[in-house]
Amino acid sequence: xxxxxxxxxxxxxxxxxxxxxxxxxxxxxxxxxxxxxxxxxxxxxxxxxxxxxxxxxxxxxxxxxxxxxxxxxxxxxxxxxxxxxxxxxxxxxxxxxxxxxxxxxxxxxxxxxxxxxxxxxxxxxxxxxxxxxxxxxxxxxxxxxxxxxxxxxxxxxxxxxxxxxxxxxxxxxxxxxxxxxxxxxxxxxxxxxxxxxxxxxxxxxxxxxxxxxxxxxxxxxxxxxxxxxxxxxxxxxxxxxxxxx
Numbered sequence: 001x002x003x004x005x006x007x008x009x010x011x012x013x014x015x016x017x018x019x020x021x022x023x024x025x026x027x028x029x030x031x032x033x034x035x036x037x038x039x040x041x042x043x044x045x046x047x048x049x050x051x052x053x054x055x056x057x058x059x060x061x062x063x064x065x066x067x068x069x070x071x072x073x074x075x076x077x078x079x080x081x082x083x084x085x086x087x088x089x090x091x092x093x094x095x096x097x098x099x100x101x102x103x104x105x106x107x108x109x110x111x112x113x114x115x116x117x118x119x120x121x122x123x124x125x126x127x128x129x130x131x132x133x134x135x136x137x138x139x140x141x142x143x144x145x146x147x148x149x150x151x152x153x154x155x156x157x158x159x160x161x162x163x164x165x166x167x168x169x170x171x172x173x174x175x176x177x178x179x180x181x182x183x184x185x186x187x188x189x190x191x192x193x194x195x196x197x198x199x200x201x202x203x204x205x206x207x208x209x210x211x212x213x214x215x216x217x218x219x220x221x222x223x224x225x226x227x228x229x230x231x232x233x234x235x236x237x238x239x240x241x242x243x244x245x
Contacts, residue, residue, distance in 0.1 A: 007032035010084040011225070012077065014038045014067055014124055015094030017046035019192035020141060023214025024091050024221045029053040029060070031222055033089060036061040036080040038072075040094070059084070067094035068115035070123050077127040087131045089225045092124045093141040095160075097194075099153040110156060117160035118167070125171060125182070134179030137225045138171075140164055141217075144188040144240040161186070165236040172234030181233035183224045187217050188240020207242035 009032070016025040016037025025037050026049065035053050039046040039062060046062040053060035061083050065072035080087055095117045098109045121140055128138070142161045145151075149158035168184040175182055189195055189202045189211040203210050220239055223229055238244050 009033040009088040009225075010036075010080070010086055011089040011091065012036045012038075012080045012087050012128065013091040013093060014065070014073075014076070014120075015040075015141075016091070017042045017049055017062075019194065020187060020190055020214050020217050021091070021093035022049045023218040024093065025049055026052055026056075027215065027218035027222050028089065028091075028225065029056040029058045032056075032058065033225075034059040034061075034084055036063060036076070036083065038063045038065040038067070038076050038094065040064070040066055066116075067092075067120035067124070068112060073120065073123045074127050077124075077131065081131050086133070087128050087136070088133075089137045089139070090124065090128045090132075091139045091141070091221060091225075092121050094120060095141065097157050099151070099157070101153050102155055105156060113156055113160055117157075118163045121164055122167060129175075129178075129180075132178075132180055135227075135230070136178075136180040137229070138175070138180065138182040139221050139224050140168055140182070140184045142168075142184045142186045142236060144186045144238050144244045146186055146236070147238065148244040168236065169234045176233065181224075181230065183229070183232060183234070184236040185217060185220055185224070186236050186238040186240070187212060188238070188243045190214055190217060205243060206240070207245065210241065212239065212241060 015021040017039035050060040065076040145158040146161040
């Protein structure tokens with residue numbers, strides 16, 4: 001059953017075809033929102049998610065877009081507005097991970113991670129603002145690596161996620177006069193196709209001795225997208241089973 005908070009709302013999820021993004025898209029649809037989602041290459045996965053969204057009685061739209069491309073980001077926003085008329089909720093989940101020792105980290109990989117993980121977040125927020133009204137909700141997906149970088153080769157990834165957390169604080173001040181909130185979720189290890197081969201090793205590092213599920217992050221996102229979260233902005237909320245403690 002649709003909740004009063006999400007019914008007939010319009011959500012755009014950047015990076016919504018797999019893992020955390022797909023989980024958030026499905027939760028928002030279950031709560032009654034029409035959902036547009038972007039994907040970079042996983043056409044089949046995006047179609048599967050869209051079919052699941054439609055089973056909740058809402059409209060779904062899939063958009064091929066590279067979050068490292070300003071033109072693609074703008075086009076995704078425009079297609080969403082053309083289809084639904086406005087945007088109420090934006091989730092910026094698209095991100096990439098490249099692990100390498102600092103001595104071996106290539107300039108191409110550095111630039112690509114900055115383009116998607118930092119520049120792409122800012123551009124997505126900037127692009128949606130003309131189409132959001134007071135009460136709009138923006139949610140970024142960062143990482144607990146912004147506060148705990150404990151793995152060899154993760155320095156650049158941690159830097160990008162730390163940048164997002166700081167950016168969200170500044171954007172919250174800029175957006176407050178418009179009545180739009182922005183908050184950042186910092187997940188720890190979550191069970192997705194990207195972590196499938198590492199779960200047994202990772203869970204030993206987590207006090208709760210398990211990795212998280214996409215639905216758990218989606219539940220937090222649903223709260224941040226709700227009317228009840230209207231007094232919360234500029235926050236980074238870590239959800240990692242106690243790994244950062």
